[in-house]
Amino acid sequence: MAELATDAASGQFLGLRSRQEDAMIAQFPEGGLPGLAVLSDGMGGHDDGDLASRILVSEMFAELYLAAARASSQGDPGFRTALDSANARLKQHIDAECISADTGGTLVALRVDAAGLRWLSVGDSPLYLFRDGALRRLNVLHSMGAQLDLMSERGAITPEAARTHPHRHCLTSAVTGQSVPLVDCPAEALALEPGDIVLLASDGLNVLDEGEIAQILRRRPATESAALTRALLAAVEAKKADQQDNVSLVVIRMLLCPRTVLSRRARSFAVKWPRLGMDGLAGLVPLKRRAGL
Secondary structure (H helix, E strand, C coil), rough: CCCCEEEEECCCCCCCCCCCEEEEEEHHHHHCCCCEEEEEEEECCCCCCHHHHHHHHHHHHHHHHHHHCCCCCCCCCCCCHHHHHHHHHHHHHCCCCCCCCCCCEEEEEEEECHHHHEEEEEECCCCCECCCCCCEECCCCCCCCHHHHHHHHHHCCCHHHHHCCCCCCCCCCCCCCCCCCEECCCCCCCCCCCCCEEEEEEEHHCCHHHHHHHHHCCCCCCCHHHHHHHHHHHHHHHCCCCCCCCCCEEEEEEEHHHHHHHHHHHHHHHHHHHHHHHHHHHHHCCHHHHHHC
């Protein structure tokens, strides 16, 4: 397996909200592995959603960071333990009446290491993989919207009814300081390849359909992650959607590690060297020596 490096960036757009209720932390030190990212979307319309998302992200990230420091590069990321800790911390703030009891948020955490991509997801914040020109959602969305779309695919309701249903944005699982009903956390890592793009977002990105997101990424095959982030946020803003929600993005491009690139070049040179022959080797000798000077 090729040794990989990362190029990661993040960005946010306030939209038409009065405050930013998304929170995120991403750490990919100098493109090295392992790298971590955590995102939470505070439950819209609820009191203190912005505070809840910050509590969840900071606690989740701290636990995962410590777990990464303790474990081997391909060990258990500690997602479940970190989720329990973040949920307990939120409950502690609620019980102390520091924040409203009617609050919570989505939570997605990911780790990229030598084994690939691992994640834990609660709620409806999407996690995508862009590979070979195609975009694929990786995580299970815990919302009525996901269930309505499934009903539409099965012919139970029309696509228009699914798209405009008044309960479409209701969550079926969230982190609220109580029991978490549904958690998506695959046991095995997803292997990553050079050229892959991992995209973590809050649901404010949903004003762009998956085809539009893929087209933006497809048009910029070798673009740095910071420029991809700007392009996606600009496309969201250009939609001028009514009641545009907050948008947060983490974009992670998978690259060949520079050491791997240099090693491949060295092997290529070593293979070609014997084919030069004596005449070819003469071309590598300084001109003065060839002239006998």
